[in-house]
Structure formats: structure tokens, C-alpha cells
Amino acid sequence: MPNLIGRARNWRGLWGVLPILLSGCQGGILDPKGQIAADEKSLIITATILMLLVVVPVIILTFVFAWKYRASNTAAEYQPKWSHSGKIEAVVWIIPIIIVTGLSILSWKSTHKLDPYRPLESAVAPVNVEVVSLNWKWLFIYPDLGIATVNELAFPKDTPVNFRITSDAAMNSFFIPQLGGQIYAMAGMETKLHLTAQEAGTYHGISANYSGAGFSGMKFNAIATETPEQFNAWVAHVKATGKPLDAQGYIGLTAPSENNPAAYYTLAEPRLFPAVLHKYMAGRQSMAASDEEIKVAELSRVLCKTPTLAPVKE
Numbered sequence: 001m002p003n004l005i006g007r008a009r010n011w012r013g014l015w016g017v018l019p020i021l022l023s024g025c026q027g028g029i030l031d032p033k034g035q036i037a038a039d040e041k042s043l044i045i046t047a048t049i050l051m052l053l054v055v056v057p058v059i060i061l062t063f064v065f066a067w068k069y070r071a072s073n074t075a076a077e078y079q080p081k082w083s084h085s086g087k088i089e090a091v092v093w094i095i096p097i098i099i100v101t102g103l104s105i106l107s108w109k110s111t112h113k114l115d116p117y118r119p120l121e122s123a124v125a126p127v128n129v130e131v132v133s134l135n136w137k138w139l140f141i142y143p144d145l146g147i148a149t150v151n152e153l154a155f156p157k158d159t160p161v162n163f164r165i166t167s168d169a170a171m172n173s174f175f176i177p178q179l180g181g182q183i184y185a186m187a188g189m190e191t192k193l194h195l196t197a198q199e200a201g202t203y204h205g206i207s208a209n210y211s212g213a214g215f216s217g218m219k220f221n222a223i224a225t226e227t228p229e230q231f232n233a234w235v236a237h238v239k240a241t242g243k244p245l246d247a248q249g250y251i252g253l254t255a256p257s258e259n260n261p262a263a264y265y266t267l268a269e270p271r272l273f274p275a276v277l278h279k280y281m282a283g284r285q286s287m288a289a290s291d292e293e294i295k296v297a298e299l300s301r302v303l304c305k306t307p308t309l310a311p312v313k314e
Helices: 002-025 035-068 086-113 228-241 247-253 272-277 291-304
Strands: 127-134 137-142 147-150 152-156 161-167 172-175 183-185 191-195 201-207 219-225 243-245 263-267
Touching: 035 086, 127 152, 127 172, 127 183, 127 272, 137 152, 137 219, 147 152, 147 228, 152 228, 161 172, 161 183, 161 272, 183 191, 219 228, 228 263, 243 247, 247 272, 247 291, 272 291
Parallel strands: 127 161, 152 219, 243 263
Antiparallel strands: 127 137, 137 147, 147 263, 161 191, 172 183, 172 201, 201 219
């Protein structure tokens, strides 16, 4: 009786720990809050189940064969000259072929459906956001709204968000786990991502590619508002409290800093993102095809200048 009581207590302790272990699934890719993330979760689970159709039987048969053909089992059939079985060959070839074919079809369809460059179909006008990866913070530019933020992103729920992403530092990876997959941010290159949130809330965004000392603190909040009116109020707050962000202000942001709080700006230079994108090829003849490209090239040259540091007073 005491043993049974002790076992019952152990089981109760295990069930008490289980919710803590499962809580690790909250806020990650297995807790999706957007359609893209939900489709990716479904893809992960489906692919895992298909692969387990091979893995699980192999594991079970390993123990079955080890038990059946153990040295002490004299009743097991002994066939030292056995070399071939058509039935076994059929099983080990046909079943994997079916599974691999299924995975191939699934991968082909999902690769096109979940293409990060593919715009989301919606009757709602999208929110356009330009993303710049810095050391070690994220700059979000809203070109249509004339604002910019650091380490805070907002948009209404059920509204597509079109991201244009680049880097003004080491290669990085832009990732909001609950809304969709990650995509790289690289200097002198532009990548795209399209996401949406189906529930209002604050979702944690991270850097998913190691980029130096401040990498662990390179985080931001993605805020999905319940209504467009709440988003408009957030935009108004940014405009009312933000500082102007021009070329010199941007150069100040490029200085390495860690664990940066959210900051708000009004966009004083509308060509900032293309200038950052072309910063590493400033002066090339190909950028002088139009007046707009000439202005972008001139701004890129300004951004390339290293700010002068004041001498340290002793």
C-alpha cells in the first residue's frame, strides 16, 4: 500500500510538471496567430507524421527482432543461408517510395503557396513597411505614413503587411515566429515578406541569425491592433512624439547599441530605404538613369560617411 501511494504521488508530480513543459510551445511557431504561420505549422506536422511512418516501425521492429532472435530463444528459426525475400523487398521499397512521393507533392505545393515574395490576397489594403537591420536593433519605416520606429512594429489585424527588408550591418534574419517564417536581411540586397495576424495581440519578433555581441537583445514587439482606428491612433502618437529622422539622424542610429527600447520618428527623408539599399554601390553609373535615382545616389553617399567622433576630454 505505501508503494502505491508513493507511485500516485510521483504521477501527480509528473502531471504538475507537464503544463510547464508544454508552455514552451506558447508564443512560438507551434502557437500560430496568422494564416501563414498556421499553414507552416500544418506543413511541419504533416511532414513529421509522414516521416514517422518509416521511423516508428523501424524502431519497433528493432526491439522485436532483438527479442525474437536472442541467444536464449531456441525456438527461433535459424536460416544461415537466407539471402532474399520478395515480400521484404516490396515493403522496404514501395512504402518509402509512396512516402517520398507524398512529401514531394506536399513540398512543391507548399513552396509556391508559402513563397515569402508572394503577396497575400485580401480585400483590405496592405500596410507597407521597410525594414533595416542595424547593430543591434530593427528600424521600421512606414513610407506611406511618413513615420519610422525602432524595435516596435504595429498594424491592424486581418490586414496584410508587405515587408521590404535589407541590412546596414552584418547579415541578419527577420523573424516573427507566431506570424510566419523568417527571411534574411543582407546589406546591398532586398528581400520581401508578406504576413498577416488573425488575432489582436503583441507578438515577439527576434533576430534569427547570430550577428555579434548584441544579438541576444535584438528583439522587437509586433503589435496587431484590434481595429484600424487603434492603429491610426498609434500612428498619430508616433507623429506627435517622434523626432525627425533625416540622413544625419539615421547615421546616429547606425552606431552599435544593445537592448534598445522602442523609439519613434517622423520620416524627414522619404528616400531613406532605397539610399540604405544602394549605400554600398554609391556612385555607380547605373544609378544615374533618372533624377530620382540621382537623388538616391547622393543620399547614399551621405550615409556612407563615417560620423566624426569628438575627442575625449582628459
